[in-house]
Amino acid sequence: MIIGTxxxxxxxxxxxxxxxxxxxxxxxxxxxxxxNGNDLIAIDIIGAGIGEKVLVxxxxxxxxxxxxxxxxxxxxxxxxxxxxxxxxxxxSS
Amino acid sequence: MIIGTxxxxxxxxxxxxxxxxxxxxxxxxxxxxxxNGNDLIAIDIIGAGIGEKVLVxxxxxxxxxxxxxxxxxxxxxxxxxxxxxxxxxxxSS
Amino acid sequence: MIIGTxxxxxxxxxxxxxxxxxxxxxxxxxxxxxxNGNDLIAIDIIGAGIGEKVLVxxxxxxxxxxxxxxxxxxxxxxxxxxxxxxxxxxxSS
Amino acid sequence: MIIGTxxxxxxxxxxxxxxxxxxxxxxxxxxxxxxNGNDLIAIDIIGAGIGEKVLVxxxxxxxxxxxxxxxxxxxxxxxxxxxxxxxxxxxSS
Amino acid sequence: MIIGTxxxxxxxxxxxxxxxxxxxxxxxxxxxxxxNGNDLIAIDIIGAGIGEKVLVxxxxxxxxxxxxxxxxxxxxxxxxxxxxxxxxxxxSS
Numbered sequence: 001m002i003i004g005t006x007x008x009x010x011x012x013x014x015x016x017x018x019x020x021x022x023x024x025x026x027x028x029x030x031x032x033x034x035x036n037g038n039d040l041i042a043i044d045i046i047g048a049g050i051g052e053k054v055l056v057x058x059x060x061x062x063x064x065x066x067x068x069x070x071x072x073x074x075x076x077x078x079x080x081x082x083x084x085x086x087x088x089x090x091x092s093s
Numbered sequence: 094m095i096i097g098t099x100x101x102x103x104x105x106x107x108x109x110x111x112x113x114x115x116x117x118x119x120x121x122x123x124x125x126x127x128x129n130g131n132d133l134i135a136i137d138i139i140g141a142g143i144g145e146k147v148l149v150x151x152x153x154x155x156x157x158x159x160x161x162x163x164x165x166x167x168x169x170x171x172x173x174x175x176x177x178x179x180x181x182x183x184x185s186s
Numbered sequence: 187m188i189i190g191t192x193x194x195x196x197x198x199x200x201x202x203x204x205x206x207x208x209x210x211x212x213x214x215x216x217x218x219x220x221x222n223g224n225d226l227i228a229i230d231i232i233g234a235g236i237g238e239k240v241l242v243x244x245x246x247x248x249x250x251x252x253x254x255x256x257x258x259x260x261x262x263x264x265x266x267x268x269x270x271x272x273x274x275x276x277x278s279s
Numbered sequence: 280m281i282i283g284t285x286x287x288x289x290x291x292x293x294x295x296x297x298x299x300x301x302x303x304x305x306x307x308x309x310x311x312x313x314x315n316g317n318d319l320i321a322i323d324i325i326g327a328g329i330g331e332k333v334l335v336x337x338x339x340x341x342x343x344x345x346x347x348x349x350x351x352x353x354x355x356x357x358x359x360x361x362x363x364x365x366x367x368x369x370x371s372s
Numbered sequence: 373m374i375i376g377t378x379x380x381x382x383x384x385x386x387x388x389x390x391x392x393x394x395x396x397x398x399x400x401x402x403x404x405x406x407x408n409g410n411d412l413i414a415i416d417i418i419g420a421g422i423g424e425k426v427l428v429x430x431x432x433x434x435x436x437x438x439x440x441x442x443x444x445x446x447x448x449x450x451x452x453x454x455x456x457x458x459x460x461x462x463x464s465s
Contacts, residue, residue, distance in 0.1 A: 001287065001353055002304070010096065012148055014139055015172030018158060020295040024094070024148065024172075025353060034317040038127040041094040041148060046293055055291055055303065057351035060153050060339050065297060065351025072150035072158025072171040074094055078351040079294030079303075102275055103189065105241055108265030111251060117241065119189070119263075131220040134187040136243060153246050165243035165251025165264040176264055196375065198427055200418055204437060210373070210451075224406040226383065227373040227427060246432050258429035258437025258450040260373055270418030280396070280413040281444055282382065313410040322465025325386055334384055334396065334413060336444035339432050344390060358387030358396075368418040 001057050003081055004029040006048050010041065018071035019043075025077060027056055041074035043068070055079035094150050096174055097122040099141050103134065106183060111164035112136075120149055135168035136161070148172035187243050189267055190215040192234050196227065204257040211263060213242055228261035229254070241265035280336050282360055283308040285327050289320065297350035298322075304356060306335055321354035322347070334358035373429050374431065375453055376401040378420050390443035397449060399428055414447035415440070427451035 004027040012024065015030040029035035040056070045066050048054045054077045055061075062076035063069055097120040105117065115136040122128035138159050141147045148171045149155075155169035158163055162174070190213040196278040198210065215221035226242070231252050234240045240263045242248075248262035249255055283306040291303065308314035319335070320347040324345050327333045333356045335341075342348055343356035373434035376399040384396065394415040401407035402425075405449050412428070421425045426449045428434075435441055 001351075003320060004356040010148070011175040012172035013175050016138060017149065019171045019172060030318075032318050033316055035127055036129075036315075036317060036318045038129060039123075039125050040127045041096060055289070055294065056358060057353050059353050061342050061351045061353040063154050063158065064154065065295065065342065065349060070158060072094075072169060074150050074152050074154040076351060079291035079298060083291050104268040105265035106268055108241065109231060109251065112264060128220060129222075131222060132216075133220045133237050134189060138200070154197060156247050156251065163260060165187075165246040166249045167243050167245050196427070197454040199454050202417060202437065204386060205451060221406055222408075224407045225402075225404050227375060248435035249433050249437070256437060258373075258433045258448060260431050260433040261409065261427050280444075282413060297455075309411075311411050313407055313412045315410060324388060333463050334382070334387065338445040339448050340435050344388065344435065344442060355444055357391060358384035361383040361385050371415045 001033055001055050001078070002029045002033045003053055004033070005058055006050050006052050006054055006077070007039065010051060016072055019073070022073070027054060027077065040075050042077050043073050046077050046080055048080055049079050052061075053081040055081060074089040094148050094171070095122045095126045095128055096146055097126065097128070097149055099143050099170070100132065101143060109165055112166070115166070120147060120170065134165050134166050135142055135170050137170040139170050139173055140168050141173055144176060146174040157161050187241050188215045188219045188221055189239055190219070190221075190242055192236050192238050192240055192263070193225065194236060202258055205259070208259070213240060213263065226261050228263050229259050230263040232263050232266055234263050234266055241267060241277040248272070280334050280357070281308045281312045281314055282332055283312065283335055285329050285331050285333055286318065287329060293302075294353055298352070301352070304334060307357065319354050321356050322352050324354040325356050325359055327356050327359055332360040336358060341363070373427050373450070374401045374405045374407055375425055376405065376407075376428055378422050378424050378426055379411065379451070380422060388444055391445070394445070399426060399447075399449065412447050414449050415445050416449040418449050418452055420449050420452055425453040427453060
């Protein structure tokens, strides 16, 4: 998984029927994280807000692990990182 | 998922029988997106046009999530990004 | 999927029994394509020749989509790109 | 798999129910390893400590290979590298 | 798949029970290959020696294609590249 920040969301009216009901969030991975700071689009099963740091799962984990086994989903926000914790300092250093 | 722009399509007469009937679109990911702007070839289940911004799923999601579970497909256009939305500004900034 | 050029083939006498009967082609992805021009080894289910531009599927698609579900295969040539088409101009520009 | 060093952990109170009970470790891959030194978040099924060198599996292996087949997990610490072995010299050279 | 050279091995006494019995080899991908020369750790089902050039499968192929479907394995040596063949010249050029 990676940690990133929710930058915004995108909207898609014409899309796969299997994607209906999902929110598509733009997540920017931390610069020290895998992904090299390049954004990805993740569905959100937690209810994250813009600016929040989130835990993102990618690949088949995002599909099968979110009860979306049959949907074309390859990234999902699966947790919100608690604020003010020691771990975050490691990440930002 | 990533967002990219449809740049064109390619044609393949000699191909796996399981791919017959698909369109193969050249998609250029946004520069800020995962993929670093490098093109990929995606099947199109939505009917995207050249120049449109699209949502692309990769990996097993592109195969299983588009009813192509048995086909050698690893990327699929699964949505068209709505025009003129706030999210796009975030992406392009 | 990506498009690349068949550069040659490699031979492996000592290999997994599940790989017996396959050809292992060296494919160089187009410079504008995902993969950044770095070669990969793909089985060939189409019969591509050296120098031909081919469509390559990677990941589980290469295994399941080529009736090699039980074999250690993660990349496969699944189509030959037609010559002289407009799409190729987009790719090379 | 890759080898990395456990840098710390992160906490997530609001997360997928399927992730409850897991620890989320920040792992920094060796600079010579795939991943280019970029951190990832892995669950820990072994009980690794901060500063230990660990073996990390990614992708579906991290989910299925750790009895988390239904959880949104894409990276897992699956071993602790023994200290003072020859192999580590190769890695650091 | 990619081709790389076996650089050494690593040992892990504390590891997932599902990994017991496997050897963990350090493989350095060819510089022209996908992976950009960054090492990965692969199980060895062939019996490769240090310095040998090997064929490595990654992802679910390494797990399912080596009868390790339930183990946290994401890379496996599945063949040894024959010496002195033309294909290797292409790789090194």
